[in-house]
Amino acid sequence: MDSSNHQADLKGLVLKTVKTIVNQFHRKPDVFFNEHDFHHYCYHSFYRQKEFSKLYTTLDGKRTNILRPEYPTLKRFIRKGQREDKKGVRARYDMAILNPDFIENNEFEKVRCRDISLFDIAKEYTANNLIAALEFKFVIKHSPIFNHEIFYDYLKLSNADEADLTYMLVFTNSTEDEIDYFKNLELNKEVFRFS
Secondary structure, eight states: OOHHHHHHHHHHHHHHHHHHHHHHHHHOGGGOOSHHHHHHHHHHHHHTSHHHHOEEEOTTSOEEESEEEEEEEEEEEETTTTEEOTTSEEEEEEEEEEOHHHHHTSOHHHHHTOOGGGSOHHHHTTSOOEEEEEEEEEESSOOTHHHHHHHHHHHHHHTOTTEEEEEEEEEESOOTTOOOTTTTOOOOSOOEEEO
C-alpha cells in the first residue's frame, strides 16, 4: 500500500475510534469513575483496532507499534504561566499515534523520543512524525482548576507541529456547577474538540 494512502487510512481510523469513544461515553457515562479509568478505556479502544497494534520495524531492527501512551513532546513548556519556553520541560501527550514512516526510517532510540539531541528540531517540528496527538480530560466535579489543566493540554496540542492531527477530548458525567472550559481559549491551530 502506498504510504500516503496508508496514512490517510490511519487518520480516518483515528477519527472513527474517537467517535466510538464519544458514543460509548454518551451511552454509559457512569462506567468511568476517574480519569485513569477513562485513559485505559481510550487506549483499549485504539489498541483493539489491528492497525494500531500492528508492529513496524525500526532501522536497527526493533519492532514496535504506533500507539503510544504518554509520548513526549518535542517542544518544552512551563506549566506555571502556561507557555511554550525553550528553558521549560518536555511535556507528554496522553496518547500519540506514530507515523509508520517515522518508525521505519529511524532507529529505536529516536522513535522512543527520550533523547531530544537525536532530533534535528527545525526539521522535526514539521515532519509529521505523529499521525495524531491526543489529550484527554475526565471531569468528575466541575472546578475552575480544570481551566488551568485544559489550557495546558490545549497549549501542548496547539504547539504539536510534529503531529498531523490533534484531538482534545474533554468528558464529564457531572452537570452540577457546569463550566465552559473552552470559552477563553484562542483557537490558533485546528484542534479537534469533542466534549
